[in-house]
Amino acid sequence: MTSTTVKAVVLMLGFVFAGLFLKACENNPASSTDSEHAPAIGFQLLLGDDVLVEYFQREYLFDPEGNFPEFVHNGEALLLSSENISGDMLRDVRVRWMDRDRVVFDLAEFGEESGGTAGGPGDYELRFEYLLPDGSRDVQPENERPLEFIYDRDSSTWTFDISLIQSGGSEVRINLFHLDHDDLRSVPMPVVVEM
DSSP: OOHHHHHHHHHHHHHHHHHHHHHHHHHOSOOOTTSSSOOOSEEEEEETTEEEEEEETTEEEESTTSSOGGGEETTTEEEEETTTSSTTEEEEEEEEEEOTTOOEEOOOOBSGGGTSOTTSBOSEEEEEEEEOTTSSOOBOOGGGOSEEEEOOTTTOTTEEEEEEOSSEEEEEEEEEEETTEEEEEOOOEEEEEEO
8 A cells, every 4th residue: 555545544534433423422422421521311300209200311211110100191201280280380300310321310519510619500501492292393382382391500400390381292302501512412201281
């Protein structure tokens, strides 16, 4: 092989490895605890100390521990209704994160260890997207949403409330936002609201 051919092969391999690296970051930027991303690839939504929803490997388990059967709609959606929630608000839903080995862990909520100043919010927060329940991944107009996630990261980075607005369905994406990008962008979670 000529030196020009060797250089071309090395350059081509460099592009291939760079492309694979970028693709891996796109799919799961939280690839290791040594990176600048959180090691979260899944999460749990808890009511008290019990798991209401678990998300891992792009799949949802509703009521995995069997404590909330009234919150499951046909085994494939979270059901929120005036019968299983007092009033029109599900309060204090807490998030815990899961790593690639399904180990549950907490990310720092406030303080310097999470990138913020002591007593202030850190680098992480939750972001919510509301999508039409038809699988199109189109954004659901605000007046059609049956629910709203009420979230104030200054009060609690990993706790939120869910307000029921009207009967209907939605698909909600819960994202772990870090500085200026998503460390974890979930597939949409189907939610059914019955008022």
